[in-house]
Amino acid sequence: MNLAKFPRRGYVTDATPIEAVPAFSKALGGKVNIFIKRDDLLPGCAGGNKTRKLDFCIADALEKDSDTIITCGAVQSNHCRLTLSWAVKEGMDCHLILEERVKGTYSPQASGNNFLFQLMGVKSVTVVPGGSDMMGEMKKLEAKLSGEGKKPYIIPGGASNTIGATGYVSCAEETLQQLFEMGLNIDHMIVPSGSAGTHAGVVVGMVGCNAGIPVSGINVSRPKDVQEGIVHKLAQETAERVGVKGSIAAEEITCFDSYVGPGYSLPTDSMVEAVKLLASTEGILLDPVYSGKAMAGLIDLVRKGHFPEGANVLFLHTGGSPALYAYLDTFMD
Structure with missing residues (x-):
């Protein structure tokens, strides 16, 4: 290999x-x-662990001349935290779509990763119900951002x-x-x-x-x-x-x-x-x-x-x- x-x-x-x-x-x-x-x-x-995956994913995004990352995860997603952190490092916008897999578990005032999303300056957080079509939700956001002149790149949940x-x-x-x-x-x-x-x-x-x-x-x-x-x-x-x-x-x-x-x-x-x-x-x-x-x-x-x-x-x-x-x-x- x-x-x-x-x-x-x-x-x-x-x-x-x-x-x-x-x-x-x-x-x-x-x-x-x-x-x-x-x-x-x-x-x-x-x-x-997501840093190892993002090492390759964000390189692909930059090769495609993207300036914005869209990704998704659960309400306390470690993947979303790390994706946001590397986007910040690269000077890229980052938008998160969070799936509330257990109803009532999302709180914008929560500690943990939710706090870190805000601390690092996430561009937007969209919360959707458990069982949502996450790729479909990211595609909708991609279309919206593209219409605003951005060049978004979608990283799937977990960069998997x-x-x-x-x-x-x-x-x-x-x-x-x-x-x-x-x-x-x-x-x-x-x-x-x-x-x-x-x-x-x-x-x-x-x-x-x-x-x-x-x-x-x-x-x-x-x-x-x-x-x-x-x-x-x-x-x-x-x-x-x-x-x-x-x-x-x-x-x-x-x-x-x-x-x-x-x-x-x-x-x-x-x-x-x-x-x-x-x-x-x-x-x-x-x-x-x-x-x-x-x-x-x-x-x-x-x-x-x-x-x-x-x-x-x-x-x-x-x-x-x-x-x-x-x-x-x-x-x-």
Whole structure:
């Protein structure tokens, strides 16, 4: 794979650390060795995984001479926060369309990412009901802004198209080089699985490099069969884009959906336990929507003996900790 042929902005200049978390591993019984790939430490306002995707997406926008970014997400979207931050850095306007997936959860006075949207000077925020056609809503805004003389560029939710997923093909390559330099053999990798770009990109990178490291996604919204289909489709399309020979087998895509709880972004007891346990043992913050639920899944799999004793398991930390501050009641209780 020659990823150098694709335009990018250079937002990712250094490899994010891979850290052992021995106190956390010990708290889970000490039979499995857990490591964390710290993509929460990526550049961009408050960090997070979307920077890798936006590195490629915004480069594409600028190549198309765009001056305005339109994107979408949930009401506390980390993707929207990071898209806005990089648009600000590039001197571009940014408009957000937020989906109120749980009725009554949006408040313009909310803390967390909602506060940061205003702090960074978002050009507009449009809130639509859960289940809305988000691409349709972005297209309507695109037409309006074009009529006003702007040159808008749409980035899909999570930057999860083949352009954005290329950022996580690169992450897989980066991770394998780090593991080689560390002399560390990883037996399994766990990633959050939501809009699918991160999960699909990592799988494509691992398959393309013949790594032999199984990758499992912990769902944050959809049922297992639906999510696996979405990830597989995007992985196949991304593999074709980056030049991976052959197709991505369906067996390469594994998702677990037992940790979603009552719905996307809605707290669960296991998520709260995961966030508190990692914070209190390692001083690392998760978020309540993605990485918290994904870590809850990892914890449960360890406790159930899913991984053999002595296994080295790598967790991809996708960031999102600013959203914690919109969930104070959940954690203070």
